[in-house]
Every structure is written in structure tokens, then in C-alpha cells.
Amino acid sequence: MRTDLLTESVDGLDEALAAVDAFDGALAAGLLRPQPAQAAGLTELADAVAGTPLADRVAEAAEKAAAGAAGEDHFVALAAARTALLGSVHDALAHRVGEATGRGRAAADVPAPTAREAVNLLAAARSWLSDLARCGWQGMDHEVVSGAAQVVSAMLPDPELRRLATLLDGFAAELAASCPGASLERVPERRWADLWARAVLLTVPGAAELPETGTLTGRLLPLGVDVQEHATAVQAQVHAVFEPADGSAARLVRAGVSVPKPDTVVGAGLWQLLRPHLSLLEAVGEGRSMELTDMPVTAEGDLLWDNERARAGESADAFVTARVALPTATDGPTAPLDRHPSRIAVPVFLEGYAARQDDDESLYFDLAGSALAVDADRIPSASPLTPEAVAKSGACIGLLRWDAGRFVLQALAVESTVRKKAVALHAGAWAGGTTDKAGVKAEKAATDAVKVLRERAGKLLRK
């Protein structure tokens, strides 16, 4: 692993991000009656894609938006331009990660969309997002933001619309917590524009499809679990090395499960909601491999998990997998629309570093003269892994990410030496359940909470 490459500058990155920031500034102030500075920001975005097939449509959209006359199609064009720019940033960063890990990457072969979604709901979502763009973050209030609730409620039950619904739900909750926008001291412009642009693109029929492109049969060796959550949704993703039964080359895959949830279900309650639908979580907790038979998979290497097509295999230590199988496995490709720096989450293994904490408590792994930043906050709360353990570790399985202008390492598991013995701690150790005292207590509290809510739901929802 060439960690030194991760701190070197990437050509063209600053220029691309400057054009993104220019647009984000224009969006923040709202596009109802744009000021000259906003018009300049829109033009900067259009100029940045002038040499691409998007050029004409984006130039027209920027002009209309600058005049305060943008329609929904114009917003889609602007979101597409911003997405294309960040796609190029993604590609440059992914290339750099590939140089650092020395692993190969499979080519993307993504099938054309079939666009089966309920088009009226997509239109309703786009209309809300357009309202939002006209207000801007500075002009938004409770009334505008609450317009998302009905669309989200209608979308959530439909699996085809789950991607957009889950995004809008988390986004709207975050905006609501910041209303009214006029009184905000600091606006997370890049983040909210990211969420807005992705949501706008997902309102294009077919854009959210990630269809099955084949099936896998062979052995799955888990590396670790990554959890993502907002107030009303959670997703757990297991990163793993897959060894095909036919002896062909090993590849990196993911297997995930997600579910919408009430905001009071947290901690161990998240594992409880997820574990029945992904038997792999139990295997991870027990340190086992799994044998897959005809498991469906997408072009990106996401398994469309089905408990019926997996059975528990032999014990498999994640650190052995990381040391032996990971270096020669191939990384999965990224679907064209998913190309965004936030999507980078590449499994890596590091050892022989010196963990160092700065005065401001930020953590670094010093390795061969370079310092890699570590995000020790990105760990699920129901887990035996702690930031303190990461800071004392000697070996780490992690995900390489890119955040706020630099590469950072998220720990999935660490090894440290306690009384001359190597002890491993995994972020997902409690995913399948636990006998740990603190873990058992958290499980009990979560069970009680969900029981109360189910009781109420039984009484009130079916009246």
C-alpha cells in the first residue's frame, strides 16, 4: 500500500471543485431572483462542461436560471452538469486509490434502464426539489421543507422508489432542523447541493435502477461492516472478498440491507431490524465465511442478498482475509451516475503504522513518512470498537474515503497487542447479536422500545 500517494495533489481537482462551489453558492442564495454573483456562478458551471456533450443544454439552463426563469428541465440539466464534474473528480480519485492499493479494477458494464417507476411520484419529487432551488438554503422555511413529507410517505412503500425516498427523507429532516434558513450562521453548501443534485437526477425515470447482471457461486470472506444511518433509515453493508467456485480471480463485493425506521430506534435496535434479512451479519459476528449459490449481483458488485442462496461456511478470520486474499482481489466498478467522491469506500489493510493523536484530538496513522487521516467517529454506536481502540491499534482493516478535500481512513476492525497477544475488535462484531454485557443491555433496551411502538401501531394503525 503506497499511502504516500494519497497525500499528493491530484491534477485538475481544484479547478473542478471551484466550478462546483460556484454553482453551490448560486443555489444557496436561491434561483428565484438571482443576483449578478449568482449568474456568474451558473456561468462558471456551464463553462466547465463546455467541452462535453452536455454543453448546449447546460448553457441554456444556466442562462434561464440566471434570469430567474428556470423550469424543472433546466434544474435537471444543472444537476447533471454538477454531477458530471464530480464524476470526473471521482474518477481521478479512484485512479489514485488504485495506484495506492496496487489492485485492479473491473470495467463497468451497466445495462440500460427500463424505467418502471411510478412517474407521477417522480414528478412530485422534482417539483419539490425545484421549489427548494428557487428558495435556496437562505430562503427556505418550514412550509417549503415540509412539502417533502407527502411525497416521501407515498414513495417509501414502493421498492423501486426506495433510493429516492430514503434520500429525500434524510435530506428534508436535515433541512427542517435548520429552518428558517435566513437565521443560519453556517450553511453546508457542498453537502446540501450534493443531496439536491443526486435527488434531482434520481427523479429521471430509470436513473435509480441497479439491476441484477449475473449470479455468483463460491466462497464469501467478510472483511467488515460499514453502517450508514439518518434519523429514519439505516443501511449495513458488508465488504467482502468473493472467491468464485470455478477458480477464477477473486473480486471485492458488498452485501447490504437497509430499512426505514422510526427515529427512536437506534444503537442495537438497528442490528435487530437488519439481521433477519442478511444472514451474513450473523456470519460476520461469528467470524465465518459463507458459501453462495447463484447469488444475484449488480454490475457494481453489490449482492442482492437472498438468505436462501447462502449457507454458513468455515471460520474465516477477517485479518487473514485482509492479509492474504485482499491484495490480489479486483475492485468493483462504479455505475456512471454513482460516480461521486462520497461514493469512494475502498477496503484496505494497514499495519506497521504509528497511530498519533494531534492536540485537537484528530487521529493519524504515520506510515513510511506520510500521514493518513483517520475518521474514528464513523463507527456504529452498538459496537465494541471505539475511537480509543483505533488510536492504540497496530493493524487496521478500513475503508479509504475522501472527505473535505483529503483521503481519510474509516476503521472497520483493528488489531492491537494486549499482554503480548493480538486482540481484534470489529465494528460489526455485534451485528448478529452478542453476549457482551453492555451489548446485551443495549439489545434489551432496543427490544423494549420496538415492542412499545409495535403495540401502539397494532392499536392505532389498524383501527
Next chain:
Amino acid sequence: MIAPARPRKLAKVPFVELADGRMQGVVSSGSDIGRVYVSSIAASTYAYGCSTNNNRPCGGARGWYCNHIRALIGEAVLQYGAERVARYLKVDLADAEPSGDSLIDAMFATRPGADHSGAAATVFSRFLRHLAYLELAPTTAPLPEMQWFPPTRAVA
């Protein structure tokens, strides 16, 4: 990003939220399992409301924060932390330590009136919407957008 809610017991107050410019929620009746109270306090004015889900006014909430409203404040503090509740309701605690009690004292000292905006029906339907999340099926299809929502060890 918003820090996740802190875990709390839900039997007494199954639902509390900071939304629509109010701290609002649903409080179980102490005597009747089939009945709930919908209680709220408005930000800035601290105007209070409490009624059953069938719109019968609460007998305890006449010129006073009833026990349901007090329970709501207590659980909101558990779920969101006293500081976030104080910030949302725009309560000036002066030098007092942020807590459920200091919040009640500070708000009540302003002699708040009753809230006649009739929010109960809205709050109750938001509670039903909240419960409906438990009925939604999990999926093993990937949600790439969740990458924007990392977990955090920070609590509300």
C-alpha cells in the same frame, strides 16, 4: 448532519419531536391503555396545548403545564439533550444548568397562555406516520445515497 436520537424508554411518551416550530408529541394515559394525549409547547411563546387524540381537552392543562406536558419535556430532554431543546424552543436559561426542570421554570416564568392553534390532529397524524415506518419492508438492494449519512459517536 443531525446527531442521532439518544435511546430512551418509550412506554410513557412513545413520540416526541421538535417540528413545525413546536416541541410536540404523544403521551400515554396513566389510566386508559387505549387513550393517548397529544401535547405541545410552541417555540418563543411557550404556549401549551394538551388534549386527547379525540380532541377532548386535558383537565390538567388549565393555566398550568399538566403532567403530560411535563413528561413530554422530560423525554424530549432525554432524546435530544436539554441544550438542543432550549435552542429549538428559544428558551433563555440565563445561568441555569440546562435540564428539564430549568426549562420548565424558565418557560413558565413568562406566564405562557394556552395554544388554540389546534395542532393536535396534525401531531397525531405525524405520530401515525412515525409508527408506519415500522411496517416498511427492508431491502437488500443497495442504497448508494446512504453514503452521505455516516454514523457518528456524537450524541444529540
